[in-house]
Amino acid sequence: xxxxxxxxxxxxxxxxxxxxxxxxxxxxxxxxxxxxxxxxxxxxxxxxxxxxxxxxxxxxxxxxxxxxxxxxxxxxxxxxxxxxxxxxxxxxxxxxxxxxxxxxxxxxxxxx
Amino acid sequence: xxxxxxxxxxxxxxxxxxxxxxxxxxxxxxxxxxxxxxxxxxxxxxxxxxxxxxxxxxxxxxxxxxxxxxxxxxxxxxxxxxxxxxxxxxxxxxxxxxxxxxxxxxxxxxxxx
Numbered sequence: 065x066x067x068x069x070x071x072x073x074x075x076x077x078x079x080x081x082x083x084x085x086x087x088x089x090x091x092x093x094x095x096x097x098x099x100x101x102x103x104x105x106x107x108x109x110x111x112x113x114x115x116x117x118x119x120x121x122x123x124x125x126x127x128x129x130x131x132x133x134x135x136x137x138x139x140x141x142x143x144x145x146x147x148x149x150x151x152x153x154x155x156x157x158x159x160x161x162x163x164x165x166x167x168x169x170x171x172x173x174x175x176x
Numbered sequence: 177x178x179x180x181x182x183x184x185x186x187x188x189x190x191x192x193x194x195x196x197x198x199x200x201x202x203x204x205x206x207x208x209x210x211x212x213x214x215x216x217x218x219x220x221x222x223x224x225x226x227x228x229x230x231x232x233x234x235x236x237x238x239x240x241x242x243x244x245x246x247x248x249x250x251x252x253x254x255x256x257x258x259x260x261x262x263x264x265x266x267x268x269x270x271x272x273x274x275x276x277x278x279x280x281x282x283x284x285x286x287x288x289x
Contacts (some may be wrong), residue, residue, distance in 0.1 A: 068219070095275075106281040107266065114275070124255030154219050164210055168220030 066090055070168035078176050080143060085171045087138040087155030095161045096138045097172060098130060099154040102172070104143050107154075114161050145175045178203040180269045182280035190288050195239075195254040197283050199267030202248060206271040209250040210239055214282075215263045223265075226250065238259070262287045 068089045077083050089096065098110040113132040114119035127149075129141040138155055152172050158167040183198040201207060207229050210218040224235025231243040237260075241252045250267060267280040 070219075107279045109279075121274070152217075156219075160278055161274035162208065162270040162271075164208075164222050164225055165277065167212075167222070169219045169220070170217075172217070 068155060068157055068166050068168035069070070070153075070171050072171060073169065074172045074174075076174045076176065077142070077145065079147075082141070082143040084142065085140040085153055085155075085173075087140075087168055089136055089138075089155075089157040091157055091166060091167070093157040093159050094161075095158045096132060096134060096135075097156040097158075098138065098140050098163065100151050101154055101157065102151040111140075112161065119161070133158075142173075144174075147175050149173065152173045178207060178269045178276060178278050180267050180278050180280040182265075182267050182283050184283055185281065186198060186284045186286065188286040189257045191199050191259055192243065192256050195252070195257045195261065195285065197252040197267075197285065199241075199252065199280060200248055201250060201267075201269040203269055203270055203271060205273065208282065209241075209243060210268040210270070210271055211239070211243050211250075211252050212266045212268065212279075213263050220266060223252070226259075234246065241288045257287045258286075259287050261285060 073084045096113045100108045109123045111130040130138040152170045153166040154170045158165045181200045187246045191282045210225045211223040226243045235242045239254045264282045270277040
């Protein structure tokens with residue numbers, strides 16, 4: 065695998081479920097990002113990790129919990145989500161913060 | 177702090193016509209500038225970038241952009257639109273020293289036959 069991969073590509077969950085989104089980068093990058101992309105809304109930066117340390121958390125509800133166990137992997141743990149959380153969740157990585165970002169294909173999340 | 181404004185959330189052109197997508201930025205220090213493209217149900221893909229040096233940068237798929245410091249602009253152009261160019265385009269500005277990147281709201285390009 066090359067680039068940035070995300071699994072699953074599609075996820076349907078109920079409001080009481082717990083699920084996790086996974087992102088893996090094969091580029092040797094030091095920074096990783098989670099974005100939320102909703103219809104008709106701008107791209108929203110959720111979390112930023114640099115060298116496995118969380119450096120940015122943009123007022124994201126606690127029902128979203130990120131985890132970065134190493135520089136290649138990033139998770140987004142989801143629990144008790146709301147229907148308005150339905151969106152495309154994009155993971156990205158970059159050589160370092162501020163450099164061009166390489167995006168995964170996204171996970172299309174639907175919360176029922 | 178930096179910011180970026182994409183003028184026009186929707187642009188429609190005819191196939192074969194010039195594509196011009198506008199981006200203006202604000203930054204207190206020399207920025208890096210990027211254009212990304214997103215096709216339906218996909219992630220963003222880097223089209224081109226400006227870091228330093230030559231102000232006219234060429235990217236993939238025949239796109240190019242010119243960094244104009246005096247106008248604080250980084251507009252994206254393509255001489256002749258193709259149906260496959262229909263997508264959403266994002267301009268982004270970065271201040272590497274601060275480790276900060278900011279994306280514009282995006283411009284949806286429609287190409288009419």
